[in-house]
Amino acid sequence: MTSTPTITLSAEIVAQHIDHTLLKPEATAADVTALIIEAIELGTYSICVSPSMLPLTIPAGSDLKVAVVCGFPSGKHHSAIKAAEAALSIEQGADEVDMVIDIGAVKAGRFTDVQADIATVRASVxxxxxxxxxIESAALTDAEIVGVCQASVAAGADFVKTSTGFHPAGGATVHAVRLMKQTVGDRAEVKASGGVRTFDDALAMIEAGATRLGVSGSAALLSGSTSAVPTGTY
Structure with a gap:
């Protein structure tokens, strides 16, 4: 999945790249409360949760951001439904929205439709x-990755993100992150998500161009341990 990184960063700096993530269907309000506490202790940039968990209370004095998913995990929702979901999330306090595109539209070469889908949600965010x-990069060819990244930038997206972490094709790779960054340049940022489980994984993704990481096992990753990192819960 990753190459050996050549950069060296402290755990504190890597933590500031992390969206501390809990998207398991069985997650409870108590689980999310624990997620918030852990995120503040670890110093992560944000938490990422399902929209049904909103609204949330972030302790006073914390600058922890709240991200939610939209059209998750398949992306096969009508654009108007995605936009409504995103709008409600913003109304209920979300700082960031991670939307899933229609992967089938990409596979069919319908990049104009993909751009319109993203633009509809952008209007609500x-x-x-x-x-x-x-973009579910593991399910796409390089040409498709380039095409959907171009559509994302044209629609006004702030980030392109590799994966939901729920697709059988897999999660983030250094190759995909590097290609995504080369495509968007300075017009957008890149988030690597899905299978980022070790500190070296995190460094490799950052070195390839990611400025944000979706991680569910943040404590284990930042401690350098892999034994406690869950799989399939990104």
Whole structure:
């Protein structure tokens, strides 16, 4: 999945790249409360949860951001439904929305439709709120990755993101992250998500161009341990 990184960063700096994530269907309100506490202790940039968990209370004095998913995990929702879901999430306090595109539209070469889908959600996530576009890179060819990244930028997305972590094709790879960054340049940022389980994974993704990481096992990753990192819960 990753190459050996050549950069060296402290755990504190890597933590500031992390969206501390809990998207398991069985997650409870108590689980999310524990997630918030852990995220603050670890110093992660944000938490990422399902929209049904909103609204949330972030302790006073914390600058922890709240991200939610939209159209998750299949992306096969009508654009108007995605936009409504995103709008409600923003109304209920989300700082960032991670939307899933229609992967089938990409596979069919319908990039105009993909761009329109993203633009519809973007209209419900006005700046300075952040919109990330999940492209499910492991299910795409390089040409398709380039095409959907171009569509994302044209629609006004702030980030392109590799994966939901739920697709059988797999999660983030250094190759995909590097290609995504080369495509979007300075016009957007890249989030690596899905299978980022070790500290070296995190460094390799950052070195390839990711400025954000979706991680469910953040404590284990930041401690350098892999034994406690769950799989399939990104």
């Amino acid at each position: 006005p700046a300075p709120k952040v919109l990330k576009v999940i």
